[in-house]
Amino acid sequence: MKLLQPITLGGKSLKNSMAMAPMTRSRADFHGIVSDSTVLYYTQRASAGLIITEAINISNEALGSPLTPGIFTPEQIEGWKKVTQAVHENHGVIYAQLWHTGRVGHSLVKNGNLPVAPSAIAIQGQQHSKRHVRFQQMK
Numbered sequence: 001m002k003l004l005q006p007i008t009l010g011g012k013s014l015k016n017s018m019a020m021a022p023m024t025r026s027r028a029d030f031h032g033i034v035s036d037s038t039v040l041y042y043t044q045r046a047s048a049g050l051i052i053t054e055a056i057n058i059s060n061e062a063l064g065s066p067l068t069p070g071i072f073t074p075e076q077i078e079g080w081k082k083v084t085q086a087v088h089e090n091h092g093v094i095y096a097q098l099w100h101t102g103r104v105g106h107s108l109v110k111n112g113n114l115p116v117a118p119s120a121i122a123i124q125g126q127q128h129s130k131r132h133v134r135f136q137q138m139k
Contacts, residue, residue: 007049014049014093022052022097024068032057032070034079039086046092055099056080061116064101066109071096 004016025041028034045051057063057070070076080096087094103123105115 009050012050012093015047015091016049018048019050020045020048020052022054024065025054026065026067028067028069028079030067031073031075032063032068033073033075034069034083036082038069038079039082042083042092042094043086043090046087046090046094049093051087051092051094053083053094053096055097058098058100061110061113062100062105063109064105064115071098 003018007014007017025038027038027041042051042053055068057068057072059072060070062072063070069079071080084094101115103115103117103119103121105117107114
């Protein structure tokens with residue numbers, strides 16, 4: 001297998017074997033809406049055979065970190081439509097990584113609401129960064 005040769009993966013034809021792994025960008029606004037900088041970011045990487053987006057919150061309860069994108073409001077969906085359209089126009093393949101942070105979420109980014117998780121057992125040995133405190137001060 002050659003890195004730059006076309007390949008079929010799970011029935012999807014890809015132009016090469018390069019895949020862009022998901023990386024949290026924290027570039028969304030306070031409402032989880034991605035902007036033109038996100039469109040540009042993913043468009044610049046459309047030459048990869050496969051792009052997997054950063055983690056995208058599936059609901060308000062899924063939020064675990066500030067400035068991370070969502071895909072549960074009409075405005076958030078419109079933002080991601082711009083991203084996927086631009087990637088597709090540049091012959092790229094993109095899949096969304098959907099997430100819910102569960103017990104790792106923090107009340108500071110949930111307007112004081114406790115995280116929603118399948119277990120009432122709190123996570124041990126983890127700390128949220130000071131970025132959450134700055135996020136609350138900026139709101």
